[in-house]
Amino acid sequence: MSNIGGIIRALNSGVKHLAIKRFTLRYPEQKLKFVGDGFQFNPEIGVGIAGLRGRHILYHEHCTGCQLCSVACEGIAEAISMVKVNETWKHNKKAIMPQIDYGKCVFCGLCVDACPFYALYMTNDYELSSFTKSALIYTPAQLAIKPKISQDVEIKIDDRGASHG
């Protein structure tokens, strides 16, 4: 008899959930909201600023072509290569800037930790899929564009359980 009681109790605890909201994110329509504008780093104190580690953003006016990001990526993903750019900056005599291959990048963010000139940060943009491998290679010009994102859904918790709003 105790077995039947146990089975009824198990079924009952499942049946209760028919009246509770679904805990599912309907992804392409709903997108999760993240803290801040992406992972950043303060080289003065050597501590990062919390944020999602998505696609990078490169500030051309700060980049000196020092290659530290590329050196940091050696042995991790080898995704960063330095390429020539058709720009003239006083602080970037060699006119080289990082180009990132997102087919290789593991989004660890150690290149951001390595940059001492506030030039390379990460953004909230994580939708990078493409039909060709070559489209995954982002040139310095593409990395300079600020992504347009609309992420506004958060986990809400009330008496009827957790849900995505």
Added chain:
Amino acid sequence: MTTQLPPGMHIETVDEKIMTLNVGPQHPGSGHMRLIIKVDGDYIVSCDPDPGYVHRGEEKMAEYRNYIQNIPHLERPVIHDSSNILYPYCLSVEELLGIEVPERAKYIRVIAAELNRCIYILYWLAIYGIFMGHSTMFMWPAGDRELFIDLLEAMSGARVTHAYLVPGGVRNDLPSNFEERCLRQVEYFEKRLKEYEAVFYQNPLLKARTEGSGILSRTDAIRLGTTGSVLRASGVDFDVRKKEPYDVYENLDFQSIVMKEGDSYARSRVPYLEMFESCRIIKDALRKMPKSGSVRTKLKPNPKGGNDEVYRRIESGRGAIGYYIVSNNRPEPYRVKISVGSFRNLICMPYLLKGEKLGNMPAVYWGLNYWPVEADR
């Protein structure tokens, strides 16, 4: 003509009653490994685990990268428990390089490690549920795992491979209003966890299948060198967090979970009860954490370790993980040896499966808290 066989090899004799089954190597749970099982009817005569399909050479790779560049690839063996596998690495490198860790960073590390432990156990529980044919127990933990992934995403910026712990502290400070958000989601999760009891653990169908199967006695558990939840389910009170407290675990209020039975049911229940303790640790750490201060000690670029060797271990979701690091005055370690709980628990699988029914194999196999990718490293 008789041919000489190489040492260690033998020709198997064929018995008409005994059949050999290959379970795997494609995902008999998660990760690739093979069990060569010999059955007599429905009963297992012998079992020979055959790991090594996902060997990646992590230890060799670590010898060619400096102490910071090692972080992203050393967490790859267990991406669900990435903070815990990096924890002993950070502790041993700190000892090697003589780095002090700020007080606030120690608390943040403990919170990250406990959140990650919950993520791992929920994933493990989801697979345990589907192994038992209980699809509700697959859906619930896989869904509730999102609460913790969301918190770690806010902390570290990545959903699974966090690369958050570094020698000298953590990568970044907590975001604003993290404390309230963490407290709210952890308290909701504790309520949710109590519902698992009726639907899974007190379910007579689960009890009938797992109680009394694959019994590992207390002496055998010690003799075979098992660790983690397998050891505690056999009645040995050994938890590295209690016995050799690292960082701030000695200031925090929690118990180690011990059960005496040593059967499959106890092995499935110990990690579940540990999640309650993890929630307690997180709430306690949030209360006792210093509200401001540094979280990372600045390192020199390319730091070098002296002529030294260290061994530090911690308690992960699967047992004790230890790192043995040797350095020889270079920016790269000379040798990194990772000792993982999964591999040490694998050794008792042939003992437990002997004489069991084939139908009980999944319960015994997954109850050992074995993660093939971690064991192969």
